[in-house]
Amino acid sequence: MSLGILRILGIIVFLYLTWRNLKDDYTSEKVITYGWLALVGFLVLGRVGFGVVNFGIWKNWSDWLAVWNKPGMSYVAGFLGLAVATWLYGLVNEWKFLAFMEDNLSSVLAFLWFLMADEFLRARMDLRPLIYLVILIVVFLISRIVSKKYRSFVWYRSGKKGFVFLFSVFLAFLLLAIGFGLMDEGLVSVVLSLIISLISLITLFILGKVKRKI
Secondary structure (H helix, E strand, O other): OHHHHHHHHHHHHHHHHHHEEEEEEEEHHHHHHHHHHHHHHHHHHHHHHHHHHHOOOOOOHHHHHOOOOOOOOOOHHHHHHHHHHHHHHHHHHHOOOOHHHHOOHHHHHHHHHHHHHHHOOOOOOOOOHHHHHHHHHHHHHHHHHOOOOHHHHHOOOOOOOOOHHHHHHHHHHHHHHHHHHHHOHHHHHHHHHHHHHHHHHHHHHHHHHHOOOO
């Protein structure tokens, strides 16, 4: 199996799971459009983020577009691109961002699993992508447990939807920041991951105090 097949499978799985998870609560056509826009946001910002962090690695501007022979992707920036695309498209359609992202969390994680598996094979069995893959799988398993219990947490008085998404982002980027630091992935990746983790945690506590509308 060629390595590119894993990325293509990841895209197919993401689009399918997004449609399956959201079609009952949102307009099917809009969900399909969203899936493609989210992928564009992920790929574009992920590519730009890699180029900015490693500025000078590509000799001219055409190299930024030459993804077929000039590989490079920042998955942290890619996640931010997906989140921004979701937020913007959600504004147009009056979707609640946190609830929407929580409903589609498994699709995003599955997509990243395929990408990390591809990176693992592409890097000739470099253990770093495999470790990140394990982190994402652990986050998914914990999120499944938390999804059944968070409304019983005394401190989370609001009980609002969005807890599982914010907690998963907090945990994932905290563990990734530790992994980035231990494996010398660069200070920018560590700091950015810690910032995302901290913002998620703060937002989680703020959401917990928000009163539910009757």
